[in-house]
Amino acid sequence: MTHQYPALTAEQKKELSDIALRIVAPGKGILAADESVGHMAKRLNQIGVENTEENRRLYRQILFSADSRVKKCIGGVIFFHETMYQKADDGTPFVQMIKDKGIVVGIKVDKGVVPLAGTDGETTTQGLDGLSERCAQYKKDGADFAKWRCVLKISDNTPSALAIMENANVLARYASICQQNGIVPIVEPEILPDGDHDLKRCQYVTEKVLAAVYKALSDHHVYLEGTLLKPNMVTPGHSCPTKYSPEEIAMATVTALRRTVPPAVPGVTFLSGGQSEEEASINLNAINTCPLMRPWALTFSYGRALQASALNAWRGQKDNATAATEEFVKRAEVNGLAALGKYEGSGDDSGAAGQSLYVANHAY
């Protein structure tokens, strides 16, 4: 263990690092459009649309036909496998539509959660089998980054040491394999917002989880400059009676990251969890105006929080397509501003008023 057997050449490292920096360039974030077939079913059901392959294609087309305004605020799009091989009405492959806008194409590569026997309903994530060959193929087909989601939950006795260790390890294996195939791994250790725990508890658990993730990445010889992190923001549980301001969420989140995420990681792209579109933007903005020093880009990788309005505007009607695309562009631009700490909020949650609400960092 004292001798290095370099996993990557200098050229491979540079390629990975360049891709990662392009995705999180200032003011840019990620559109997570990688909902699985089952997941899309829920979204489409909510707007009374049937979950057919054609409807999924039509819906993604609405997002991908956004005009050049999205070039400034979207650095990457995460695809689901099916979508990688779909085309627009005029026959243009979706992958090409995205690349033509100068946006990096990504692919979800995990195969969902499976139970960890002997735990209190905890899981790990599968998808390592044949992953190398799949990555090589996706790279040929236009993908330059990938995403793998692990899930942890806060309850009275979770997450357990096993769940943390196993999920960290599987994330590190995935990351290592991706990099071997020229693909930047987005590492996603999501701690669900379910529960009545407070902000401090979420911060504590997030710190423990992220410390384990980065130790595993080090053990697996992963090149950090060629990775991205997709964590939850530090928030109270959904049923927590205490309410917190965006500034408190920002301080707790940035503090947790400063204690665990090495500065070599180029960007942190938050998941939106169950936050509303506006909440996700306001919180991201507060994170970017937090007075603590932040050595990585802090941006978004949003699914629901970028698409909810667009879905509602579309409702499966062809005539609504343009209006739906416009809703998406609007949210993308808002989040692009939030990633720069320049979003003033839709209501009276103005950025300037929020500044004074930062609680001293020693309380975290």
Add this chain to the structure above:
Amino acid sequence: MTHQFPPLSPEQKKALSDIAQRIVASGKGILAADESVGTMGNRLQRINVENTEENRRAFREILFSSDASINQSIGGVIFFHETLYQKDSSGKPFPALIKEKGIVVGIKASTCTAPLAGTNGETTIQGLDGLAERCAQYKKDGADFGKWRAVLKITSTTPSQLAIQENANTLARYASICQQHGLVPIVEPEILPDGDHDLQRCQYVTEKVLAAVYKALNDHHVYLEGTLLKPNMVTAGHSCPKKYTPQDVAVATVTTLLRTVPAAVPGICFLSGGQSEEEASVNLNAMNQSPLPKPWKLTFSYGRALQASALAAWVGKSENKKAAQEAFRKRAQINSLACRGQYVVSGKTDTAAMQSLFTASYTY
């Protein structure tokens, strides 16, 4: 493990954080004057001075009675136990002499190494027994920070997994205990420069060691904002045939730190490890001039590299006191410039300054 049992109150955290910030305030570093009796013996022998308690006291008095303006370059002084209870010629205790210049007093808390059976000559560090009581006493006696040195060595079979994990664990235990008593722990995982390995090998090993150290600190619930790191610079082994520039050392060192040291750590105070006074300053300067990002202060905690010229000027004679103080003041000021990347090498070759201070397998 999912519930937090906060080890420190917000007030305790603030006190620790404030102390750490004071030590590494802009342009300041640490004078490591904590040589044990045996090590002082080596130093004094080089200048033909007898290793008596009075001589040790007299030399430390020379350093500590420097003009108060030394506080522009020195933020902290590390004491050896004996020295903490010695006084100057007017009867003033040394800690008071240091504190009245606004410099923070520190204490070496580790005792000596102990062998790790079953390894290739590797060691761990003793000193945990009764450490809590000792820390409480040191705090009463004027100390605000502690130092604990773990030692690792690069050979074809070391450092082993056990040595890394055991030393990381004892460092974390020490850090945890210090913080409980209001002392900022300086965490020192020194990887010796002995050997013929190249720069890449040192970088690889340093990355693994530091990753293990920060995982252990996290596991032990240590408050990172109230700690400092004292690592080796990343350099080639002393008998490595290949020569590297200060810029090579700077890039390798800062890259290593970016991959392993969380931004929450306020400062990194390098050990000089056998480098000459000039080498230690030039390398520190190169790091601070490097375009790589530096979310922590990069400064010095030098023993030999701050005192060699002073010792050579003193040679045990009280009439040389002023000359010795001037030599010390000069090195302190040069290192202060180096921490801001402002040291312009003069070109004069001062013999004592250039002399390599390497002692094989350096132990206290």
